[in-house]
Amino acid sequence: MKRLFLFLLFIHSTLSAQFKVDYEKFTLDNGLTVIFHVDKSDPVVAVNLTAHVGSAREKAGRTGFAHLFEHLLFLESENLGKGGLDKLSAKIGGSGANGSTSRDRTNYLQTVPADALEKMLWAEADKLGWFINTVTEPVLAKEKQVVKNEKRQGVDNAPYGHTNYVIDKALYPEDHPYNWQVIGSLEDLDNATLEDVKEFFRRWYVPNNVTLVVAGDFDPSQAKQWVHKYFDEIKRGEEIPKLPKRPGVVKEIKKLYHEDNFARVPALTYVWPTVEQYHPDSYALRVLASYLSNGKNAPFYKVLVEQHQLTSSVYADLYASEVAGQFSLSTRAFGGKDLDDVASAFQEAFEKFEKEGISEKDLNRIKAGQERSFYSSLSSVLGKSSSLAQYSIFAGDPGFATEDIKRLLAVSTADVKRVYEKYIKGKNYIATSFVPKGQVELTLKGSVKADVVEEKIVTGAEANFDASQSAEYVKTPSKIDRSVEPPYGKALNVPVPQVWQKGLSKGAQAYGIVSTEVPLVQMNIVLKGGQLLEDKQGAAQLTAGMLMTGTAKRTAAELEEAIQQLGSQIGVSADKEEIRVSVVSLKRNFNATLDLVKEILLSPRWDEKEYQLLKSATLAQLKQMTGNPNFLATSEFDKLIYGKDHVLAKNRLGTEETIGTIELRDLKAYYSKAFVPSAVRVHAVGDLPQGDVVAAIEGILKEWKAGTIQIPNVPEAKSDAVGKIYFYDVPEAKQSVLRIGSLALKANDKEYYPAVVSNYILGGGGFASRLTQELREGKGYTYGINSGFFGSSLGGSFEIGSGVRTNVTKESLESILSILKAYPSTFSDQDLETTKGFLLKSQARAFETASAKLGFLENLSKYGWKPTYIKDREKIVQNMTIPQIQKLASQYMDPQKMVWVVVGDAKTQCPRLKELGFGEPILLK
Structure with missing residues (x-):
């Protein structure tokens, strides 16, 4: 089914218009819409429950409810119990129950091994029909804190985070359903009562407002019986009226500005009101x-x-929703640039477009790219389930994909010009200037200050609660015994893909997997060396960037055009140990794509003008990073555990100082040293036999000058910074970003994977982990926290990462310290069973995507492992014992041997941290 489903990927327009997704749709008597899509290519199933309710259905003063429910529905239901869905997901080897909320819908989705489908249908039905009684005052209070932490993390504590808030307040009238943000306001969340919440659920979470999609490897007739069994008796709700289409209103040009605490460069955004999704004009606007x-x-x-x-990039986009749409144009200018100059350049660019228009060649190139993105979103069973639900709810037809792609391919150059003149040219717009604090002079002339609510940091301001309390209620009756978890289905067989391996000329190596699911080939050409071969920090990444700025035969624009005309993607990047050339190609265009790869690798253009543009873009990116608390935390942590001069502590982009000293001749010198065929490892996954792949690569190697590279010895990292707290001050930060950890294991160490296993219950298991259960689910201190082992051939670390509410920084660190101290001695038989269950059952998802297969091949080539290492790891998991996990935890998760880094508001939080027992915190800034 999957092969047929994607057979027309990237085909000519006349055939693409015939694209069709096979599905079966039926409706239960209670109004629940059910859609099935069968795909037997992998032993997995996606289950997607989508409610037609988003922030647009909320009331003014009660915003954020739809998103709050996305959180609440994961917590408990009558028959799964507290945390039951997450425990179930861990046990069955699922991808982790997840969800998302938009203006118009909320979805709950997960990919699970095919033998767990009945269990998931049982769980999703419990969520819809046997949930609301479990929501109590303490549960609501705790989850309010989690949502507020999510807002702080993504909005209040992020550069330019308030941009959408400012735009939507100006673009939509106060009574418009898009006037407020999906995540809501902190004040509205505080004011939400338990009765408000229950009223919202009873109105919107009813079968006749919900769509259930099952996509993957299953028997439709059996699945239909299960759907009826678990969903039939859920009662129908009131009829839900459709929201009328209602575009935004801009009666005059509005210019607003905001001084951003985290921004390091000025940003300008223009927004025009346009049309809703699937409107005929939306395709030309895209x-x-x-x-x-x-x-x-x-x-x-x-x-x-x-x-x-003035900048390194400009971004335009159409954001089209159910009721209305908006067209945006934005850029982050170089530091110190006046946004009036940027606005003048905007106008100049529009005039250039008006004069030159869009050519048929450019139109076809863009259509090819949009078509590729369209199909890429449907390349997994989870992606297909989401698309089927989206089309069913908002287009009224799960099979709307056929019409959707037809409309895209029908766009003409005249259409593009028409929508520009109808919605953009000479029309009123919203303009927002977001500038670094103290740089108001950079804002657009005539701008007025935007009304942005900034949270004050007050220690002890949040109410206490006990979310562990069990709810008391009369259980909702059922015709069946829902307290009994359904059994697994037929046992799964998950074979390791057949791998071919070939030694190539001049010392190169190739590894591949033939995969006929789609007519595509994905390939990585990896050259060992990367940052290890640099004389100046940043040279490897700059060299990688320069390879995409033209060849001896083609300018940068001509190279870009040639790649896009083939429907291909080619990219070059650098990291600590490697340069990587990433390729995605249609099967039929593989050889032509590899011809371009040969040009890129063997005959760089080395254009001085392009180099200066790349250099400016890199410097701008580095400057912006300094305003991101998450980057600062990671950067400082790496320097402390590895040492500031160790390659593992160095930013691959370089520093402002090193980039300033690098000339084009330095990149040519790096290229001559690093780009030799003996350093090459090729990994290919796709619908081509070994011989075709090898022949294409040999065509490159034939003209590649032979040579060898000398990888320098990297000293073992040593740190004397352990057992101390380090604080990086970001005044008025709304969250404290935490990075805690120590040096650990290399990826090829025999204890590395057992250590990964030992961490699952601590912080590697998502909602099954103690860190999440304590700091998010128990106390509401954070939106998310995790821990993990991160290893390469150069070294490794154990790390804990989180962003916590500023005024509980000390309390969060105390909780983490307590959990770490207790972990070895309290690891239980149940913990071991949960760990083994997830790691063994999740193997069903190990090879679903081409990316997963490529990662598998890279492990083989880089570390010299055999394809059976996956099965060897299964044996490691099966044989793990509690004493073994206790030993690993004691050795690698000892809090006294860790570095504790905090990035936050030093004035209010730093003095309190000396109470933790690590001495006086050391200020990094």
């Missing part, structure tokens, strides 16, 4: 957005990046 800003020939790139050098 093409317009792509043409204006994407690629070397885009008008805005030409004017703002190349001509005036």
Whole structure:
């Protein structure tokens, strides 16, 4: 089914219009819409429950409810118990129960091994029909804190985080359902009562407002019986009226500004009201957005990046929802640039577009890219389940994909010009200027201060609660015994893919897996060396970037055009140990794509103008990073545990100082040293036999000058920073970002995977882990926390990472310290059973995607492992004992041997941390 489903990937327009997704749709008597899509290519099933309710259905003053419910529905239900869904997911080897909320819908989704489908249908039905009684005052109080932490993490504590809030308040009237943000406001969340919450659930979480999609490897007739068994008796709700279409209103140009505590460069955004999703004009507007800003020939790139050098990139997009849409144009200018100059350049770029228009060649190129993105979103069973639900709810037809792609391919150059003149040219818009604090002079002339609510940091301001209390209620009756978990289905067989391996000429090596599911080939060409071969920090990544800026035969724009005309993707990047060339190609265009790869690898253009543009973009990126608390925490942590001069502590982009000293001749020198065929490992997954792949690679190697590289010895990292707290001050930070950990194991150490296993219950198991259960589920201190072992051939670390509410920084660290101290002695038989259950059952998902297969091949080539290492790891898990896990935890998770890094508001939080027993915190700034 999957092969047929994606057979037309990237085909010519006349055939693409015939694209069809096979599905079966039926409706239960209570109104529940059910959609099945069978895909036998992997032993997995996606289960997706989507409610047609988002922030647009909320009341003013009670915003954020739809998103709050996304959280609440994972916590407990009558028959699964507290945390039951997460425990079930861990036991069956699922991808982890997840969800998302938009303006218009909330979905709950997971991919599970095929033998667990009945269990998931039982659990999803319990969520819909046997849930609301379990929501108590303490549960609500705790989850309010979790949601507020999510808002702080993604909005209040992030550079430019308030941009959408400012835009939507200006674009939509106060009574418009898009006037507020999906996540809501902190004040509204505080004011939400238990009765408010229950009323919201009873109104919107009813079968006649919900769609259930099952996609993957299952028997439809059996699944239909299970759906009836578990969902039939859930009562139908009131009829749900449709929301009328209602575009935003901008009666005059509005210019607003905000001084951003985390921004390091000024940002300008323009927004125009447009049309809702699936409106006939939305397709041409998407093409317009792509043409204006994407690629070397885009008008805005030409004017703002190349001509005036005001920025390194410009981004245009259509954000179309159920009720309305908006077209946005935005850029983050270089530091110190006046946004009035940027606005003038915006106008100049529009005039360039008006004069030149869009050519048929450019139109076809953009259509090919959008078509590729369209199909890529459908390349997994989870992606297909989401698309089927989306089309069913908002287009009224699960099979709307056929019409959707048809409309995209029907867009003409005249359509693009027409929608530009109808919605953009000469029309009123919202303009927002977000500038670093103290740089108001950079804002657009005539801008007024935006009304942004900034949370004050007050220690002890949050109410206490006990979320561990059990709810008392009369259980909702049922015709069947729902307290009994359904059994597993037929046992699964998960074979390891057949791998081919071939030694190539000049010392190169190739590894591959033939996969005929889709007519695509994905390939990574990896050259060992990376940052290890640098004389100046940042040279490896700059060299990688320069390879995509033209060849001896083609300019940067011509190279980009050639790649896109083939429907291919080619990218080059650098990391600590390697340079990587990533390739995605249609099967039929593989050889032509590899011809371009050969040009890129063997005949770089080394254009001085392109180098200066790349250098400016890199410096701008580095400057922006300094305003991101998460980057700062990771950077400081790495320097403390590895030492600031160790390669594992160095930013691959370099530093402002090192980039300033690198000239084009330095990159040529790096290229001559690092780009030799003996350093090459090729990994290929796709619908081509070994011989075809090998022949194409040998065509490159034939013209590649032979040579060898000398990888320098990397000293073992040593740290004398352990057992101390380090604080990096970000004044007025709304969260404290934590990075805690120590040096640990290399990836090829025999104890590395057993250590990974030992961490599952501590912090590697998502909601099954103690860190999450304590700090998120128990106390509401954080939106998320995790721990893990991170290893390479150069070294490794054990790390705990989280962002916590500022005013519980000390309390969060105390909890982490307590959990770490107790972990070895309290690891139980149940913990071991949960760990083994997840790690063994989750193997069903190990090879579903091409990316997973490529990762598998890279492990073989880099570490010299055999394909059976997956089965060897299964044996390790099966044979793990509690004493073994206790020994590993004591050795690698000892809090006294760790570095404790906090990035946050030093004025209010730093003085309290000396109570933790690690001495006076050491200020890093």
